Amino acid sequence: MRVFLTVNAYPGSDELPALRSYLEEIAPIPVDACIVADPGVIAMIREVSPEREIHLSTQANTTNWQSALFWQRQGIKRINLARETPLSGIRAVRDKVSAELEVFVHGALCIAYSGRCLLSSVMSGRPANKGECAHPCRWEYALVEQTRPGQYFPIAEDGGGSFIFNSKDLCLLPHLPELVASGVDSLKIEGRMKGSYYVASVVRVYRTALDRYCADPAGYRCDPAWLEELEKVSHRGYTSGFLFGQPGEGDQEYHSRYRRSHQFVGMVEEVLADGRAVVGVRNRMLDNDTVELIGPAMKTATMANSSMP
Ligand code: SF4
Structure with a gap:
């Protein structure tokens, strides 16, 4: 197995000494690459472990080829494109950039640019950028008039309430052939705050589908049994996100329940x-x-x- 270490927080200056000690502590560990977003952290990794391969995190929000080219010139080996990049945008980056490209194919979608949203920090003290998001974008919201604190006016999109920030989860399994043809080098499955059962179930579906496609691209069909497997794990309904353009009404959930047909026992x-x-x-x-x-x-x-x- 290859092992990648995520160091994609945006630290404050006061956090840099702790970060340096951390990087020095892990320097002898032969991970295959560090996944980083902040240019200052990239510089610090280069000082502490100059030989370390660096991948650019989705939290750097790379959405266009000019930006990808910039990072390539900085010696970044792999760029994880922003989840907001459509298929046409992935192809445009591929045309101009030789660095490895990675795209998210499955998992939670942010309603704001990935990991740059402050809702969780403000509402629960758990910073999303540091991997601790409490997912407040999934919660139910009400309307309060400024001079009447405590009086909550329901804002109901339907009988279930109002879930104005509540995205479905990303699932690009049905679109693997287009993604492979776009020239991406790596598919990423989100594992933030997920258990081993979730990760194992989802990864084995994508692994099987990808192997099947590579063995016989012309005869490949997306097997409904794979989609059924993805229904078994806890999720929030599925969407193709931004792959084919702006998401619409059908790409949101209108309740705060998780879906899953099976329990991990x-x-x-x-x-x-x-x-x-x-x-x-x-x-x-x-x-x-x-x-x-x-x-x-x-x-x-x-x-x-x-x-x-
Ligand atoms: S609260 Fe929602 S939008 Fe914000 S970082 Fe967490 S998952 Fe993303």
Whole structure:
């Protein structure tokens, strides 16, 4: 496995000494690249670990070829384009820039430019730029007239309330052929605040689809079973985001519930010599619940809980 270390916060000057100590501490660790957004942090990594490969984070919000060219000239090996870049924009960057390009294909979408939004910092003290977003853009909002604090006027888009900032999650699985043809080098799956089950489920779907496409581009079809797999994990409805232009009404959610058809109940931690497995239980399992076993390949076994030893 290749390992990339995210250092994509925008630190204040008072945070730089701590950052330098951190970079010195991790200097001996042979990660494959650091993912960085702030030019000052890039400079500091170059001072501490000059040989370190640097990838530009989506939080640098690179949306056009001129900007990508600038970063390429700074020696950036891979540029993760802003999620707001449409397919035509990805192609335009590819035409002019030889640095590796990466695009987000799956996961939460920000209503503001990725990671530059201050809602979470202000409302919960958890800075999004530092990976701690509490997702307040998903919350329900009301209207308050300035001289009547505490009087909340409901603003209802429909009977469910009003969710003015509430984007669906990105899912570009059906568009993999266009993305591959656009010349991107890497597809990124968002893992911020996500558990191992979510990451494993989503990654194996995209891995399978990509391998299938590369083996036979002409015969490739997006398998509905893959989309079904993506429905099993917790998400907020899916959208193709900005890939084909500006998102519209249908790309928002109008409630604050998460969708998911399956619960994560446990992880196989060890397989014993006699073939039995030790499972670390993470959730309730009741008699006769149906349990699915998933692994890296796309073979999913199903069994009734009462049949488990
Ligand atoms: S609050 Fe929403 S828009 Fe802001 S950083 Fe978090 S996920 Fe993105």
